Amino acid sequence: MVNYFYDCYTILNKVYSEKAFIKQAISSTFIEEKNRPLIIKTCYGVLDKDIELSYYLSKLVDKNPKLVIRTILKISMYAIKYLGKKEYAVTKNAVELTKKLGKGGASGFVNAFLRKFVKTEIQLPEDKYEYLSVKYSYPLFAVKSLCSSYGLERATSIISAENSTTCLSFYDCDGKKYLTDKGVEFIETPFDNVFIAKNFVRNEDYDKGLYTFQALGSVAICDIVEPCDSLLDCCSAPGGKSIRLSYKCKKITAWDVHEHRVNLISEYKARMKRDNVFESVKDAKEYCEQFNQSFDAVLIDAPCSGLGVLNDNPDIKLNRTEKDVENLNKEQLSILKTVSNYVKIGGYLYYSTCSVLDSENIEIINKFMSDTIGFEVCEIDSKLRHETISKTNAFLPDISGGLGFYVAKLKRVK
Numbered sequence: 001m002v003n004y005f006y007d008c009y010t011i012l013n014k015v016y017s018e019k020a021f022i023k024q025a026i027s028s029t030f031i032e033e034k035n036r037p038l039i040i041k042t043c044y045g046v047l048d049k050d051i052e053l054s055y056y057l058s059k060l061v062d063k064n065p066k067l068v069i070r071t072i073l074k075i076s077m078y079a080i081k082y083l084g085k086k087e088y089a090v091t092k093n094a095v096e097l098t099k100k101l102g103k104g105g106a107s108g109f110v111n112a113f114l115r116k117f118v119k120t121e122i123q124l125p126e127d128k129y130e131y132l133s134v135k136y137s138y139p140l141f142a143v144k145s146l147c148s149s150y151g152l153e154r155a156t157s158i159i160s161a162e163n164s165t166t167c168l169s170f171y172d173c174d175g176k177k178y179l180t181d182k183g184v185e186f187i188e189t190p191f192d193n194v195f196i197a198k199n200f201v202r203n204e205d206y207d208k209g210l211y212t213f214q215a216l217g218s219v220a221i222c223d224i225v226e227p228c229d230s231l232l233d234c235c236s237a238p239g240g241k242s243i244r245l246s247y248k249c250k251k252i253t254a255w256d257v258h259e260h261r262v263n264l265i266s267e268y269k270a271r272m273k274r275d276n277v278f279e280s281v282k283d284a285k286e287y288c289e290q291f292n293q294s295f296d297a298v299l300i301d302a303p304c305s306g307l308g309v310l311n312d313n314p315d316i317k318l319n320r321t322e323k324d325v326e327n328l329n330k331e332q333l334s335i336l337k338t339v340s341n342y343v344k345i346g347g348y349l350y351y352s353t354c355s356v357l358d359s360e361n362i363e364i365i366n367k368f369m370s371d372t373i374g375f376e377v378c379e380i381d382s383k384l385r386h387e388t389i390s391k392t393n394a395f396l397p398d399i400s401g402g403l404g405f406y407v408a409k410l411k412r413v414k
Helices: 003-018 021-029 033-048 050-060 066-083 085-098 103-118 126-133 140-150 152-159 175-181 216-226 240-243 259-273 321-340 362-372
Strands: 166-170 186-188 194-197 211-213 230-235 247-254 277-281 294-303 343-353 375-378 388-390 393-394 405-412
Touching: 003 021, 003 033, 003 066, 003 216, 021 033, 033 050, 033 066, 050 066, 050 140, 066 085, 066 103, 085 103, 126 140, 140 152, 166 175, 166 216, 175 186, 175 194, 186 321, 186 405, 194 216, 211 259, 216 240, 216 343, 216 393, 216 405, 230 240, 230 405, 240 247, 240 259, 240 277, 240 294, 240 393, 247 294, 259 277, 294 321, 321 343, 321 362, 362 375, 362 393, 362 405
Parallel strands: 230 247, 230 294, 247 277, 294 343
Antiparallel strands: 166 194, 166 211, 186 194, 343 405, 375 405, 388 393, 393 405
């Protein structure tokens, strides 16, 4: 088991110490294939439960251990509590890993800590917000924000929602027949040729462009967008929305501020064989006169906290603070104001995020509307279950398939 622990440590150390994204850390690490599923499950699980595991550490030690030891202990606690691994086996391998990493002097501490962890019943915080934060490993500032918006009971439902399914979009074949022929268990969604599949494993047909993976909330946002001749997707990478919208809009202009992310759009476009998507490097915050009133529609999938997609990206929990969200709010509003100039009169401006916080969603729309003339908010009613907030739609994890998204539709009237 020590090799399994070592691979988990190697990946998580890249996340904790080098600030790598979990998907990047996994892809850049050699993993024993026989242990790959368990390693990935453990790494995602440790990050998902990081707030809880950090709380246990704080209650069981007087002084916070150094990062190497903290990471070993988090892997070990997760393996015992959530994977059901035997305490003696976990402890043995944790001690061996500690020595392997050149920290043999701490091996006695690791041994003693894990024995204490197993024997101690650790009480969760009494404060209602801190309790929810630790119990569901959810950032405290976000807990308070959701409770303010939805109340304690509903906020708990949103925070505790889980997503363990895969959403597949088919374009050039009958998805229902495809999944049936493959013996894959699935359920239909409100959207044509889009399915929630269980235990689906990517195969060569993905590379052929027969299907693609796209979050159900992202599909719902695209469904809100009306067909048109020209659409600007100004924060497009990795390109999922641009590709989906290329089937209903004649021409898609796709921007992203980073060249390596624009390359992701190019790869996505090539895989799906779409020739009406035109990608380029462009900062949506910088106004360009040449695009003034040039598009029938503009979609802003705004940079956001990502708090609606924590199940897919648990490392977000490590890097998001209330101050981060405040800075993002400024960027969101800046982009919205800038690209609103590119919408033709009679055209539409769409604003979306993968966040569940009002501060990134309806509050941005309200600020934009108070500062900007010539736009009106359109009432929308997605096929996917949602909350309607001042005519806009919020897709929340507990009712919308486990993930959180938001979309608003504005019309330029003058």
